Amino acid sequence: xxxxxxxxxxxxxxxxxxxxxxxxxxxxxxxxxxxxxxxxxxxxxxxxxxxxxxxxxxxxxxxxxxxxxxxxxxxxxxxxxxxxxxxxxxxxxxxxxxxxxxxxxxxxxxxxxxxxxxxxxxxxxxxxxxxxxxxxxxxxxxxxxxxxxxxxxxxxxxxxxxxxxxxxxxxxxxxxxxxxxxxxxxxxxxxxxxxxxxxxxxxxxxxxxxxxxxxxxxxxxxxxxxxxxxxxxxxxxxxxxxxxxxxxxxxxxxxxxxxxxxxxxxxxxxxxxxxxxxxxxxxxxxxxxxx
Ligand SMILES: [Zn+2]
Numbered sequence: 187x188x189x190x191x192x193x194x195x196x197x198x199x200x201x202x203x204x205x206x207x208x209x210x211x212x213x214x215x216x217x218x219x220x221x222x223x224x225x226x227x228x229x230x231x232x233x234x235x236x237x238x239x240x241x242x243x244x245x246x247x248x249x250x251x252x253x254x255x256x257x258x259x260x261x262x263x264x265x266x267x268x269x270x271x272x273x274x275x276x277x278x279x280x281x282x283x284x285x286x287x288x289x290x291x292x293x294x295x296x297x298x299x300x301x302x303x304x305x306x307x308x309x310x311x312x313x314x315x316x317x318x319x320x321x322x323x324x325x326x327x328x329x330x331x332x333x334x335x336x337x338x339x340x341x342x343x344x345x346x347x348x349x350x351x352x353x354x355x356x357x358x359x360x361x362x363x364x365x366x367x368x369x370x371x372x373x374x375x376x377x378x379x380x381x382x383x384x385x386x387x388x389x390x391x392x393x394x395x396x397x398x399x400x401x402x403x404x405x406x407x408x409x410x411x412x413x414x415x416x417x418x419x420x421x422x423x424x425x426x427x428x429x430x431x432x433x434x435x436x437x438x439x440x441x442x443x444x445x446x447x448x449x450x451x452x453x454x455x456x457x458x459x460x461x462x463x464x465x466x467x468x469x470x471x472x473x474x475x476x477x
Contacts, residue, residue, distance in 0.1 A: 207248050209256075214345040215322060218389050221245035224273065227349040227389050228253065229342050231319040234262030237280055238340060238349060239273040239391065240305075246276035261285045263317050265326060266307065267351035268337035269296035270366070273391060277305030288315060290328050293336030327382070329375035331368050339379055348385035356404055357394025359442040360411075364453025369412055370461075376405045393441075407437045415454040419464055424473045425455050 208220040215230045219241075226239040228249070235253050240246035253261060264281055265288040266274050274297065281287065289297070289307035297304050309315070315326045325341040332353040340349040353372045360367065380401060389395050396404075411434065418428045429448040437443060458464045465472045 205244060207245060207252075209249075209252060212345070212347050212387055212389055212395065216342045216345040216347040218395070219245075219249050223392055225389060225391055226267075226273075227340070227342065227347065229319070229322060229324060229345070230257045230259060231322045232259070233319040234260050234284075236263045236265070236317060236319060236322075236324050236342075237261055238265050239267050239351065240264070240276040240280040241273060243276035243279055246279035250280050250282075262319060263288060263324070264305075265289070265317075265324070265340060266293055267340070267349070267391060268334040269293040269302075270334045270352070271302060271304070273351060274302070274304045281305060286317075288317070288326065290326070290336030290338050293334070293338075296335040327379075329378045330371055332371040332375040333366050333368060337375075339375075339383070341383055341385060346384070346386045348379070348383060348388040349391075350379070350388060351391030354379070354388060354390055354401055354404060355393050356388065356390055356396035356400045357441065358392070359437075359440050359446045360408070360450055360453075361392070362446055362453075363449040363456070367453060367457070368461075369408065369454060369457050373405065373408055373412070376401065376408070380405070407434070407440070410434055410437070411450055412454050415451055416458060419455065419458055419470060419472070422471050422473075425452060428455065 205221060210218045212218050217228050219226050219228060221241045224241045226241060228235055228237040235257065253259065260282045261280065262284065263286050264277060277287065286309055287305055287307045288309045291310040291312055294307045294310045297306055311326065313328055317324045323343050326338045328338045334352065337351065337353055353375055380398065387395055387397060388401055414432050415428060418432060429451050432451055464470050
């Protein structure tokens with residue numbers, strides 16, 4: 187799949203300044219926009235553009251200009267993947283007069299309750315939302331809590347490209363100590379995504395693109411990590427012992443494996459204490475980091 191993807195990628199523009207921005211064609215009328223380690227996706231139709239996370243003010247200004255000048259269309263929709271501010275800033279610079287801004291109701295609620303300095307949504311939804319632009323469409327789906335609040339998948343048709351931010355990470359280890367990760371929810375959402383949607387390419391908000399096989403391998407890592415830490419905790423091991431003893435050779439080829447393996451373990455350990463209260467269980471002895 188990697189080889190196929192390399193052929194599909196077509197770098198249409200590159201600007202180097204303090205921050206470099208890149209637009210690549212993913213497939214047909216769907217493109218990936220990259221700002222450093224952040225990605226968003228947009229779709230171009232003769233009825234206008236559908237854009238996703240603005241990422242930050244500077245990136246949003248650059249992308250809006252690129253959509254106008256290179257593709258010659260107005261922005262019809264801007265949809266937030268979720269509430270996290272490192273993906274949602276700058277939305278006010280990625281809208282035209284006619285743009286409808288869409289967010290899941292829980293992402294929107296978070297932005298409003300926290301008084302986030304973002305462009306608020308015009309339209310919210312609970313389960314799914316579909317935007318039609320001529321022969322193309324984008325379906326947003328919510329699978330429950332997973333990472334942040336109101337974090338949804340976006341399915342671009344007919345290109346058959348999926349966009350998911352933060353709860354699916356392909357071609358790299360999950361980030362450090364899994365801040366913001368609802369691991370049960372990420373496993374559940376990823377399983378539901380695989381069961382309910384066919385897609386040729388998944389683009390993540392970070393790291394690499396991949397296909398369904400890559401998503402299954404990511405899911406296998408999450409489950410292996412979770413099960414290993416849970417079993418070590420049940421066996422009475424401390425976090426330090428787990429970090430020394432737990433290795434996942436079938437995933438050791440993943441970028442950042444050496445650097446983040448111990449932090450990934452700490453993230454699941456923290457989840458089991460904070461969310462599942464392993465420190466209160468009579469059958470488990472938690473010897474360190476109790477609270
Ligand atoms: Zn992120």
